[in-house]
Amino acid sequence: MTWLLVNLETILLAIFAVSALIGGVLVILLRQPMRVAMALISTMIFLGGIYGLLGVHFIAAFQVLIYVGAVMVFMVYVIMLLDPRDPATRHRFSPLVIPGVAIAAVIGGLLIRGVASEGAQAAQAAPARAFSLAEFAAAFLNEYWLHFELTSVLLVAAVIAAIAVIRVNREDHG
Amino acid sequence: MDKTQALLYLALTLFALGLCGVVIRRNLLVMLMSMELMLNGVNLSLVTFANQMGAAEGAVLVFLIFVVATAEIAIAIPIVLLLARRRRTLDADAFVDLRG
Amino acid sequence: MSELVAIALAPLAGFLLNGLLATRLVPRPYGHRFVTLVGCGLPILSFVLTLIAFGELRAGGYAPLSETVYTWIAIDGAPFEIAFWFDRLTAVMALIVTGVGSLIHVYSVGYMKDDEGYARYFAYLNLFLFFMLMLVLGRSLLVLFVGWEGVGLASYLLIGFWFADPEKAAAGKKAFIVNRIGDAGFLLGMFVLYTALGTLDMDRINAAFMATPGPAVSATLVGVLLFIGATGKSAQIPLYVWLPDAMAGPTPVSALIHAATMVTAGVYMVARMSGIYTHAEGASQLIAWVGVLTAFFAATIAVAQTDIKKVLAYSTVSQLGFMFLAAGVGAYGVAVFHLYTHAFFKACLFLGAGSVIHALSGEQDIRKMGGLARKIPITFVTFAIATAAIAGLPPLAGFFSKDEILWFAYASERGGSFWLLAIAALTALMTAFYMFRLLWLTFFGESRLDAHAAAHVHESPLSMTGVLVVLAVLSAIGGFLSIPHVLEPMLPLPGIIAQRSGAHLPIVIMSVALGLAGLLGAWWMFGGRAERAKAFGAKVAGVRRVLEGKYFVDELYDLLIGRPLLWISEHVFLRLGDRTLIDGTLNGLAGLAQRTAGVMGRLQTGHLHFYALLALAGLLGALAWGWHHG
Numbered sequence: 026m027t028w029l030l031v032n033l034e035t036i037l038l039a040i041f042a043v044s045a046l047i048g049g050v051l052v053i054l055l056r057q058p059m060r061v062a063m064a065l066i067s068t069m070i071f072l073g074g075i076y077g078l079l080g081v082h083f084i085a086a087f088q089v090l091i092y093v094g095a096v097m098v099f100m101v102y103v104i105m106l107l108d109p110r111d112p113a114t115r116h117r118f119s120p121l122v123i124p125g126v127a128i129a130a131v132i133g134g135l136l137i138r139g140v141a142s143e144g145a146q147a148a149q150a151a152p153a154r155a156f157s158l159a160e161f162a163a164a165f166l167n168e169y170w171l172h173f174e175l176t177s178v179l180l181v182a183a184v185i186a187a188i189a190v191i192r193v194n195r196e197d198h199g
Numbered sequence: 200m201d202k203t204q205a206l207l208y209l210a211l212t213l214f215a216l217g218l219c220g221v222v223i224r225r226n227l228l229v230m231l232m233s234m235e236l237m238l239n240g241v242n243l244s245l246v247t248f249a250n251q252m253g254a255a256e257g258a259v260l261v262f263l264i265f266v267v268a269t270a271e272i273a274i275a276i277p278i279v280l281l282l283a284r285r286r287r288t289l290d291a292d293a294f295v296d297l298r299g
Numbered sequence: 300m301s302e303l304v305a306i307a308l309a310p311l312a313g314f315l316l317n318g319l320l321a322t323r324l325v326p327r328p329y330g331h332r333f334v335t336l337v338g339c340g341l342p343i344l345s346f347v348l349t350l351i352a353f354g355e356l357r358a359g360g361y362a363p364l365s366e367t368v369y370t371w372i373a374i375d376g377a378p379f380e381i382a383f384w385f386d387r388l389t390a391v392m393a394l395i396v397t398g399v400g401s402l403i404h405v406y407s408v409g410y411m412k413d414d415e416g417y418a419r420y421f422a423y424l425n426l427f428l429f430f431m432l433m434l435v436l437g438r439s440l441l442v443l444f445v446g447w448e449g450v451g452l453a454s455y456l457l458i459g460f461w462f463a464d465p466e467k468a469a470a471g472k473k474a475f476i477v478n479r480i481g482d483a484g485f486l487l488g489m490f491v492l493y494t495a496l497g498t499l500d501m502d503r504i505n506a507a508f509m510a511t512p513g514p515a516v517s518a519t520l521v522g523v524l525l526f527i528g529a530t531g532k533s534a535q536i537p538l539y540v541w542l543p544d545a546m547a548g549p550t551p552v553s554a555l556i557h558a559a560t561m562v563t564a565g566v567y568m569v570a571r572m573s574g575i576y577t578h579a580e581g582a583s584q585l586i587a588w589v590g591v592l593t594a595f596f597a598a599t600i601a602v603a604q605t606d607i608k609k610v611l612a613y614s615t616v617s618q619l620g621f622m623f624l625a626a627g628v629g630a631y632g633v634a635v636f637h638l639y640t641h642a643f644f645k646a647c648l649f650l651g652a653g654s655v656i657h658a659l660s661g662e663q664d665i666r667k668m669g670g671l672a673r674k675i676p677i678t679f680v681t682f683a684i685a686t687a688a689i690a691g692l693p694p695l696a697g698f699f700s701k702d703e704i705l706w707f708a709y710a711s712e713r714g715g716s717f718w719l720l721a722i723a724a725l726t727a728l729m730t731a732f733y734m735f736r737l738l739w740l741t742f743f744g745e746s747r748l749d750a751h752a753a754a755h756v757h758e759s760p761l762s763m764t765g766v767l768v769v770l771a772v773l774s775a776i777g778g779f780l781s782i783p784h785v786l787e788p789m790l791p792l793p794g795i796i797a798q799r800s801g802a803h804l805p806i807v808i809m810s811v812a813l814g815l816a817g818l819l820g821a822w823w824m825f826g827g828r829a830e831r832a833k834a835f836g837a838k839v840a841g842v843r844r845v846l847e848g849k850y851f852v853d854e855l856y857d858l859l860i861g862r863p864l865l866w867i868s869e870h871v872f873l874r875l876g877d878r879t880l881i882d883g884t885l886n887g888l889a890g891l892a893q894r895t896a897g898v899m900g901r902l903q904t905g906h907l908h909f910y911a912l913l914a915l916a917g918l919l920g921a922l923a924w925g926w927h928h929g
Binding site (some may be wrong): 139 | 373
């Protein structure tokens with residue numbers, strides 16, 4: 026029992042990681058888009074959990090709030106809007122399945138090998154150190170405040186673009 | 200295998216899975232969701248590094264990625280919606296107007 | 300001392316003035332006079348300046364005058380200068396060139412009066428004079444070569460003067476191209492000399508060869524190479540073929556360029572380079588034999604020609620052969636002497652022929668002449684005097700020079716031989732024969748003129764007949780100025796073979812006898828009625844055909860050289876080189892680009908998945924590359 030409690034963090038981490046992985050695999054395998062969305066949501070929540078375990082609670086909060094709460098909800102709305110009898114649901118995979126899987130696998134392998142060869146040295150480099158929300162806020166508002174302001178510009182641009190898209194369409198059909 | 204490495208492996212795997220999904224799935228919305236999966240993988244790797252180095256900059260970048268991903272979805276989905284209304288299908292192979 | 304430059308520059312100014320301004324001036328009333336004044340006045344000025352220079356030369360005890368105009372180019376510190384040189388040999392040549400040249404300019408005033416290219420004609424003629432003067436006044440082989448090429452250019456322009464006629468234009472081209480072939484040899488000679496001696500100044504080259512020990516290069520090699528150029532310019536075997544065709548140009552041009560001055564440039568060059576040739580036995584032997592064989596060969600052709608100018612052309616080739624014979628046996632001064640006398644009587648003959656042609660409104664075929672002696676008396680008398688001079692009848696000029704040549708051909712220590720004498724003597728006999736034949740057929744006997752020509756026969760104007768008289772007088776008395784004696788200090792005469800020294804008088808008598816024999820033979824054959832000539836001609840019809848066809852040398856050259864070159868040009872250079880290789884490469888590259896574009900175009904399928912896959916593949920490539928290069 027104590028072993029469980031002592032290593033709780035590692036065990037939870039392992040569970041969350043495996044679950045996220047399974048979710049990711051399901052994303053690309055499931056047939057119906059709604060189920061795919063659910064798989065993705067689950068992956069994101071588990072990732073949020075991992076962030077929490079790593080100590081960056083505010084990032085975990087953001088993950089769930091923004092990613093799941095806004096992005097995926099929007100996605101689910103759209104999926105619900107569209108016709109399930111779409112022929113796309115019958116043929117899941119594009120004609121380029123095999124080369125796609127092969128190349129993606131090779132890329133993944135290369136990346137992982139890259140990490141593996143560096144990782145051993147990096148581990149000895151510096152011990153892990155958590156940082157607090159205060160540090161995060163300070164960094165944001167001191168060195169990165171320009172980026173912060175620019176995100177608001179980006180969002181305005183996104184709003185205008187969305188309106189423009191709808192309006193053009195309205196005029197077309199209108 | 201230490202924590203950092205394991206998480207990095209996970210992040211890279213999620214990235215590769217997302218990459219794969221873009222190429223192999225036909226449904227436009229599923230392709231978009233695979234792209235979200237890629238972004239999540241990147242986010243995870245950033246957080247892992249930030250955690251390992253104790254640098255807040257990684258978290259800042261993660262936040263910015265949240266914003267960008269949101270904006271991207273906000274525009275991409277209406278576009279897909281309108282396209283789907285025109286062709287009455289979400290099949291990516293139906294949209295080959297860029298041929299030649 | 301800048302009059303040396305002025306001698307050469309005066310005709311150049313004439314060329315520029317007439318060439319640039321005259322086309323605008325000629326339509327105006329004084330335009331014609333302007334052209335005449337400039338075109339004739341400047342050569343006469345040159346002649347006067349040459350006399351002044353000659354006076355200076357004599358006053359200075361015949362020490363050569365030298366003048367450097369400017370440095371053309373300096374390579375590695377060794378300068379190539381445009382420099383002029385005036386010694387005895389130059390004086391003789393320059394006086395002939397400017398003197399006879401001026402006379403011919405004056406003659407042209409009358410001859411070309413009605414031609415619409417009057418200004419252009421004088422411009423070209425002045426240009427020729429400029430280049431010829433550069434040739435004789437030049438100090439280095441380089442300046443000589445500039446003049447050499449320049450006279451070739453002027454010759455081309457003047458032979459093809461009536462360029463609208465394609466035959467005449469072709470004759471001009473032929474002259475230039477055949478000359479160029481000879482010039483290749485000349486250039487090689489220059490290169491060898493420069494490599495061996497480091498200078499192209501002719502006085503220095505002669506000094507280097509006369510010194511002991513001589514330079515490291517073979518004098519015979521240099522001599523032969525330079526002589527190849529001379530065969531081109533001075534119409535010896537094998538490059539003489541352009542000279543008969545060059546008769547397509549106006550007759551004064553034939554007189555000036557192809558009798559008196561340009562074709563003698565080769566003889567001048569050999570005489571100037573005597574330092575080399577005295578030490579080049581093989582080359583000298585070659586020159587003597589080429590000269591005598593050419594003389595004989597051309598004389599045989601002249602016997603059967605029917606165009607008045609062609610007879611004179613082959614006669615020129617033959618006489619040049621005599622000059623080279625003299626040069627080949629070491630008697631350079633005698634060669635120049637014959638050059639000098641030949642300038643007078645040949646110019647007189649050509650200008651006389653021009654006068655005849657003018658009188659007959661353009662007829663040149665001697666079979667359609669005859670009985671002109673009374674109708675154009677001045678022309679007849681001057682022509683007769685010049686004919687006697689070329690036949691070697693004393694006391695006319697030709698007798699002295701030809702006699703000297705025959706003497707040295709036999710008795711010179713440097714290569715005189717009996718065979719040279721024999722062939723030369725035979726040629727002299729033929730020379731007399733064909734020249735008197737020409738005289739008889741043109742001026743005596745019954746008139747064979749056609750009606751139009753007969754109605755308009757008239758003596759030429761004073762500008763033409765005056766010059767004829769002057770030249771006839773010079774042909775008569777010119778021989779008394781012994782040029783070999785004048786040139787002796789510079790070009791010493793060769794020694795005489797001891798056993799043959801007693802043969803001088805017999806040879807003199809023989810040469811006179813040959814001249815008279817030719818005269819009598821022509822009189823007998825052509826003097827009476829035409830049947831005797833016709834009957835003889837019928838007997839030797841085969842030989843006659845060969846001679847009339849000039850031994851078919853032109854056809855031979857065309858077959859051996861012209862056709863293969865054309866074939867190579869057509870098949871190798873045009874079809875293979877230009878069309879297949881060059882066009883093929885270019886078109887092939889373009890085709891390749893097109894085909895590649897066609898293949899690449901198939902990548903644009905329009906399918907998103909395919910594009911995404913390509914992006915993945917690119918990413919993979921980048922990763923792999925980064926992985927391998929650290």
